[in-house]
Amino acid sequence: MPALFKLLSAALFTCLSLAAYGETLRIVTEPWAPYVYDDKGTMRGLDYETTVMVFERLGVEVQWQFLPWKRCLAMIEQGHADGVLDIFHNHERDAQLLYPDEPLSTVEFVLFYANDRPHPASTLDDLAGLTVGTSPGYLYSDSFNDAPQFNREPAASHEANFGKLLLGRIDLAITDRRVGQHLIKNLALQGKVSQAPLVVNRQPQFLAVRRGAGMDLLVQRFAAELKRFKQEPAYTALSAKYAGVEAISAPQGTVEQQESGVK
Structure with missing residues (x-):
């Protein structure tokens, strides 16, 4: 008692x-x-x-x-x-x-690209010379945040990043896998935007x-x-x-960076 x-x-x-x-x-x-x-x-x-x-x-x-x-x-x-x-x-x-x-x-940060300008990156080195759309205040992983071979350009929202992607103002956009899939569906971007195989962080x-x-x-x-x-x-x-809320395994051949990050 x-x-x-x-x-x-x-x-x-x-x-x-x-x-x-x-x-x-x-x-x-x-x-x-x-x-x-x-x-x-x-x-x-x-x-x-x-x-x-x-x-x-x-x-x-x-x-x-x-x-x-x-x-x-x-x-x-x-x-x-x-x-x-x-x-x-x-x-x-x-x-x-x-x-x-x-x-x-659990979040999986992955990259998305426009199908008419494909960049199916499998490693961070594949991003050399490219510009990746990010979100302010998000630390995706130490290796991604500190990598010198590509540029990072923030946008006000995830929707804005996908808009810049379609306009060719950035080469890829980084966000959570489920968030990206939800945006593709809600913005009717099926066939226009695809996910690269690289898993930046989980x-x-x-x-x-x-x-x-x-x-x-x-x-x-x-x-x-x-x-x-x-x-x-x-x-x-x-x-x-909610579609895809179960734990998602990384596709075969992806590279995972497990450094700590902060959203």
Whole structure:
């Protein structure tokens, strides 16, 4: 009984701590379909809906806000947000953020090219002299970020990068495999854009919260409930709702860079 009493007391302390923040947990994220996105005024996505379900079970109310990624990070740093959805674990932020043991999903950063200007890169060396469209605030891998043989050009959004790709303003665009496939479908780019075989990096992504009173317990409870939810039919159905959400194996002959990165 003492152990149960301590657990219940800790859970109550967490709820009181959240109340001190304004009775809601303020979470920021960037639209990152199919993980989290705004569908005509309705928030959807594998990681968003999973997070909503877990917090409902924990009895935690959440306020959501979509922002550009660099702004999301600034909101956390300035204390204007309590958590950020779909962030990579980076030890440089351990002093500021708490990460659950259980990730929400896994990202694979790959390259996309326009079919009328094909660049089916299999290694980073194949990018020599080319320009790759990137997103501000994303660190894809140490080897990709530091490679001197090609140029990196940021764009305001993933859609903007694909637009620049079609216009020939960049040679390739880098983004997550599922995100790229979702863009190709939604922008009707089938037959116009293809994926190169190179896998630049594979990273799990998390819901992270900034350090504060009761937040360490909240992270533990979130991880435990997330792990339980992933074993239920409801999560299987949610996964099936979004095409390609299962773990994807790298195609034969690809090169994987496993250095740590930060979204």
